[in-house]
Amino acid sequence: MSSSDFRQITIKNEAQKAERLFRAAVSAFCSLTRPSRREIAQVDDLALPLFDLVSVESKRYVAAALSECPCPPVALIKRLCDESVDIAAPLLIRSPVLTDVDLIALIGRHGHGHARAIGRRPGLNPAIARLVAALENKVVPLRPRDAAPVPQPAMPSQEPADAGPVLEDPAPGTAVEDVRQRLRAMMRPASANFSATARTVYERLRETALSGHAPFFQTALADALDVEFAAIRDSAGQSSCAWLLDALRMLDVGDEKAFLVTAAIYPSQFGDLQAIRLFLSRYAAISREEATLRIARWKTGSEPEAPGLPPHADSDLSAEIRVAG
Structure with missing residues (x-):
C-alpha cells in the first residue's frame, strides 16, 4: 500500500479513520510474502496505538487475517489473544507464533x-x-x-496371588x-532455579527496551508482572520513572541491570554521574515488599491503606535526577 493510499484514508470521517487505518495497515502487512523486521515493527507501531479505538469487528478481522501469518507482529498478536475468545479464537487455534x-x-x-x-x-x-x-x-x-498405549489383557478367570496393588482412577x-x-x-528452564528465570525475564526486558519501540517493552513488562497491558501503558505515560523502579525491584532485577533498562526508557534523565549515583541510591532503598504492595495498588486501580508502609520513596526521583543533571 502506497503513502497516497494512507493519505486518502486520513481525510475520511474522523470516526472511521482509526478503523480504516487499522484494517489497512494489517491488510498491507499480510500482502507481504517475506516481511522484514523493520516492517513487522512498523505495523506494531501503527496498529497498537489504534487498538483501543477500533471496533470488535475490526479486531475480529485483524485476528483472522493474522492467524496463519508465519511472521506476524508479535505484540499485536498478544494484545489480540488477551481479548475475548470471540476475537482471539482464530489466533488461539492456528497462530504458529504462540x-x-x-x-x-x-x-x-x-x-x-x-x-x-x-x-x-x-x-x-x-x-x-x-x-x-x-x-x-x-x-x-x-x-x-511418548508412551505407547498399554494393551488391555484378557480378564483372567482367577486373579494371581502375587498381583500388585490395584491402581484406581x-x-x-x-x-x-x-x-x-x-x-x-x-515452563521452567532445564536447570530450573530462580536466578535462571530472573535472567530470562531481564534479557527480554533489556532487548525490548533497547529496541526503541515502547509497545514491545510495555508488552514484555506486562507479561513479566502478569498485569494488563493498559496498566503498563498508563504508567509509562508518567513523567516519573518511579513506577518502573518498583516493577524492576519486584522482579528482583539487579542494580546495574535496572539502570540499563531505565536509562533506555528514560534516556534524557541520566546526563551525568551524579544522576546515575542518585538512581542507584534510590533503587537500593526500595524493598521488594514495598514495591510489590505499590504495584498491587496501581495494578487493581485501588489505593488501599497499608499500615506501616512508608510513602513512595521514589515519587520525586525524576525531578531530583533532572536537578542533578
Whole structure:
C-alpha cells in the first residue's frame, strides 16, 4: 500500500479513520510474502496505538487475517489473544507464533473459553490438552508423553496371588494437580532455579527496551508482572520513572541491570554521574515488599491503606535526577 493510499484514508470521517487505518495497515502487512523486521515493527507501531479505538469487528478481522501469518507482529498478536475468545479464537487455534508457555499463560489468565479454543489447535502439547480436558471435567489418566498405549489383557478367570496393588482412577482434583505440576515443569528452564528465570525475564526486558519501540517493552513488562497491558501503558505515560523502579525491584532485577533498562526508557534523565549515583541510591532503598504492595495498588486501580508502609520513596526521583543533571 502506497503513502497516497494512507493519505486518502486520513481525510475520511474522523470516526472511521482509526478503523480504516487499522484494517489497512494489517491488510498491507499480510500482502507481504517475506516481511522484514523493520516492517513487522512498523505495523506494531501503527496498529497498537489504534487498538483501543477500533471496533470488535475490526479486531475480529485483524485476528483472522493474522492467524496463519508465519511472521506476524508479535505484540499485536498478544494484545489480540488477551481479548475475548470471540476475537482471539482464530489466533488461539492456528497462530504458529504462540508457544506452549504462551498458551499456558493465556489459559491461566482467561480460563475456560480460551482453553476450549486452544484445545482445537493441531499438534497441541499433550500436557496442555490434558489441562483443557481437566477444565472441561473430562480428566484423563496421565502417562509419559511418548508412551505407547498399554494393551488391555484378557480378564483372567482367577486373579494371581502375587498381583500388585490395584491402581484406581485418579480423583479429579489429583489429576488436575498432576497436570499443573507438569505444566510448571514445562515452563521452567532445564536447570530450573530462580536466578535462571530472573535472567530470562531481564534479557527480554533489556532487548525490548533497547529496541526503541515502547509497545514491545510495555508488552514484555506486562507479561513479566502478569498485569494488563493498559496498566503498563498508563504508567509509562508518567513523567516519573518511579513506577518502573518498583516493577524492576519486584522482579528482583539487579542494580546495574535496572539502570540499563531505565536509562533506555528514560534516556534524557541520566546526563551525568551524579544522576546515575542518585538512581542507584534510590533503587537500593526500595524493598521488594514495598514495591510489590505499590504495584498491587496501581495494578487493581485501588489505593488501599497499608499500615506501616512508608510513602513512595521514589515519587520525586525524576525531578531530583533532572536537578542533578
